[in-house]
Amino acid sequence: MTQVAKEELKNLDDDITECNVIYLPQLGYLVAIPKSDKMKTEEDFKIPGLEFVTWTEFLETLSVILQIMKRSLCTDFKTRFLSTAPYCLMLWNIQQNLIASWLLLNPPVNLVMSNQFLMKIMHPLQEIVCSPFVPNDTFSGGSNSKIKILTSPNASGKSVYLKQVALIVYMTCIGSFIPAESPSTICTVDRIFTRIKSQESVSVGLSTFMLDINQMSDALRNATSQSLVIVDEFGKGTETADGLALFASSLRYWIAMNERCPHVFVSTHFHCIIQYNLLPQSHIITYQTMETMHNGEELVFLFQLIPGFAKSSFANETALQAGLPLEIVKRGVEISKLIQENQPIHRVDTASTEQQLKRCHYLVNQFLEVNLEMADLLAFLNDVVKSSSKGCP
Known part of the structure; x- marks a missing residue:
């Protein structure tokens, strides 16, 4: 051009x-x-x-061209879709056969609709293709707590568990079979609110955290006692203190509703929300975690939901499993320890860091001991500089 x-x-x-x-x-x-x-x-x-051509005429012509292109794209998409229809139908038949096979071995359960939440989660397709699948019970409402706070290491199954709860409730609402053991009692819900994943787009004009806030705001404003709320890692998109404060405030808002509180399932890595007692003691809260085994070197996920809370996210062990270089993980462990102990963090590439610290201590002590009224300050400064440059005595 x-x-x-x-x-x-x-x-x-x-x-x-x-x-x-x-x-x-x-x-x-x-x-x-x-x-x-x-x-x-x-x-x-x-x-x-x-x-x-005037600008108005050009825009009119361009609009016609865009309409033609739009129809062309729709026609092309329709043609491509129809060409793959046999494969889609084949996959659908395979899925239906798998579900039918599972139903032969596990007859559909009789559901009792009520105002509480009692079910046994066992995914049928996952059970067939994955033998070590671990089922987890879910209880909410009635004599059970309505707010579940789930803390556990990264990649331990928190998000999968939350999605399973939401999907099974949704399947119940549309009249579908559910992967549950009999007897099961599923509550009727008026809405399902989720803060799980934000779909970023340039056209939206909102940041990731702003999208998260909008989802959380919708749940806080509109969730009733018959609503299901799934919150996965809210508050991580901004500064840690601000995110923690907003997360704790949201939970306290639901806690204050008492019996009018919706069925809330949340996962978080803000462990200090428990350590600092940021939430009041309440019978509607239950702390849960995914069971793990850690021998000091290797971390094993058992994917079993148990009462309690995690004391660490084991981010370094997860990073090693993901293939992050060992030297980077070691440096991360070192910095994390220094931050926890409120110690200064020194650069790795600083030559003789220990010697630098000794020199600083030497200079401070020399200035503390000097008598500013009696000493020859110029000679003192020269002696101190020479001594520190040659190495501390």
Whole structure:
């Protein structure tokens, strides 16, 4: 296009010193030139070999082109979809056969609809293809707590568990079979609110944290005692103290509702919410965690939901399992320990860090011991600088 613009510029009047050229397949070449002082009426815009188009006319033409392109894309998508329809139908049949096989071995349960939440979660397809699948019971409402706070290491199964709860309740609401053991009691819910994953988009014009806040705000404003709320890692998209404060405040709001509180299932890595007692003691709260085994070197996930709370996220062990270089993980462990102990953090590439610390201590002690009224300060400074540069005595 740059070369085309140069060629077109040669054919224009000498008073036209620049132009831009774009190419639209459905329209052709479009040449844009700056308006000069001579161009006052429409007749002045006529240039031999070029067709003058007003901005309004161009937009109308462009709108027609976009409509044609839109129809073309829809037609192309329809053609491609129809070409893959047999494969989609085959996958659907396989899924139905798997579900039918599971139902033969596990007859559908008789559901009792009530105002509480009692069910045994066991995913049928997962049980067939994965033998070590671990089922977990879920109880909420009635004599059980309505707020579950789940803390456990990374990749231990928190998010999967939360999604299982939401999906099984949703399957119940649409009249589908559910992967549960009999007898099961499923509560009727008026709405399902989730803060699980934010779909970022440039067109939305909102940050990830703002999207999270909107989802949480919707749940806080509209959830009733018959609603299900799933919250996965709320507050991690901003500064730690602010995120923790908003997360704790949201939970306290639901706690204050007492029996009017919705069925709330949350997961978090804000362990200090328990350590600092940021939440009041209440019978509607239960702390849960995913059981793990850690021998000091290796971390094993058991995926079993148990009462209690995690004391560590084991982020370093998870990073090693994900393939992060060992030296980076070791440095992370070192920095984490220094922060917890409120100790200064020194750069790795600083030469002789220990010697630098000794030099600083030496200088401080020398200045504390000097008598500013009696000593020759210039000589003192020279001696101190020489001594510290050669190494502390």
